[in-house]
Amino acid sequence: MRIGVLTGGSDCPGLNAVIRAVVRKGVQDHGDTFTGFRDGWRGVLTDDAMELGIPEVRGTLPRGGTVLGSSRTDPLARPDGPARVRATLEARRLDGLVVIGGIHTLTAAATLADEHGIPCVGVPKTIDNDISGTDYTVGFDTAVGVATETIDRLHTTAESHKRVLVVEVMGRTSGWIAIHAGLAGGANGVLIPERPFDLDRVCGWVASRFGASYAPIVVVADNARPAGEPVRLGGLSGIGEWLGREIEHRTGHESRATVLGHIQRGGTPSPFDRWLATRFGLHAVDAVHDGAWGQMVALHGQDVVRVRLADAVATVKTVDPARYAENEVFFG
The missing domain is CATH 3.40.50.450 (Rossmann fold)
Incomplete structure (x- = not known):
């Protein structure tokens, strides 16, 4: 043929x-x-x-x-x-x-x-x-590996400087990379497009983590959004940068964002x-x-x-609540 x-x-x-x-x-x-x-x-x-x-x-x-x-x-x-x-x-x-x-x-x-x-x-x-x-x-598996390795490396920086580190990953309208890498990398919070998040709850996770003398890492999918309020990202900043600023403003803990972007799609x-x-x-x-x-x-x-x-291709495969609940055990 x-x-x-x-x-x-x-x-x-x-x-x-x-x-x-x-x-x-x-x-x-x-x-x-x-x-x-x-x-x-x-x-x-x-x-x-x-x-x-x-x-x-x-x-x-x-x-x-x-x-x-x-x-x-x-x-x-x-x-x-x-x-x-x-x-x-x-x-x-x-x-x-x-x-x-x-x-x-x-x-x-x-x-x-x-x-x-x-x-x-x-x-x-x-x-x-x-x-x-x-x-x-x-x-998919390669992207999860890249994101997980990033989270692994950022744990030491978070602990050394007592900072909140926000890791923004790709995913479009689905949170599969976020929940897989978040669970594998020991993230203290994972935010996905399928579940609009409560910013006060996220800040509560951060406070809880610092209360146990550890610095938190929050993984956020690039299209995750807070519930009930518009997000003005501005310029080239994405949800990760916005979330880092909001966490620092509301909790007083220094925050930094790492946006993985196209690195998840490249390489071997x-x-x-x-x-x-x-x-x-x-x-x-x-x-x-x-x-x-x-x-x-x-x-x-x-x-x-x-x-x-x-x-x-009739429907987009999204993260079901049961899969997300597995991650929630480790939040905060």
Whole structure:
């Protein structure tokens, strides 16, 4: 078969591992040929591509980013988008596309497959872990590792200077990075978008921690917000900077904020992400050869299964109260 591959949306660790597995299995087991589209859907719309073979993916397993490049281009944002996608596939005589992306990239793939008959198989990647239908997404574990290591290092600074340290992590509308890294790193408070927080309660955690002669660390997801009051972040400051200022003003304890930002998305993937990305890539090739168009590979327990793409992107996977309650035991 002749298969196209693209990586869309934000970069994350593990993308190259997916591409590598797709190409290796396709070439070795089936004699497939591969075309890699540059910069996500933009490459498909403009027919900007490169040939992908085993030499092109050799040595890419531990590399961060994506050898194909990425973008947030949406093929559905223009009236002729689906027609241009189809024209590119037909011109290159491609049998289908392996689409590696987050919610927005995979939403486009689902629509193209279901409404326009364009053959797509999805692979879920995003550090936010917010795609329904899969336990984990490629890139999430690495981001949690980066955030956890940061919290570990900041504990010593917090204790040395008797400061409150606020750690702002990514997550968009889901708090998965925050609750995983917060629990793993021994944070004394975790604030997530799913649960608007009470600032007085947060300050109570801080006071309780200092009362026990320890300096607290509070982890906050970048879209977490206090309940019942607007937040004027101002300038380039995010919720972490705002929270640090508010805690210092209300408690009198010196506070500092650390914003991890894009560092969570960069660098080499963790062993788990390499394992997950590789398995997803292998199973994506199987899905292509089975003609499972409009499907996404997903992790359920230890098994890689297929779920309908449209179902996987229909809702954002958010943190449920029971998972958050596990963290609350350690607050304050």
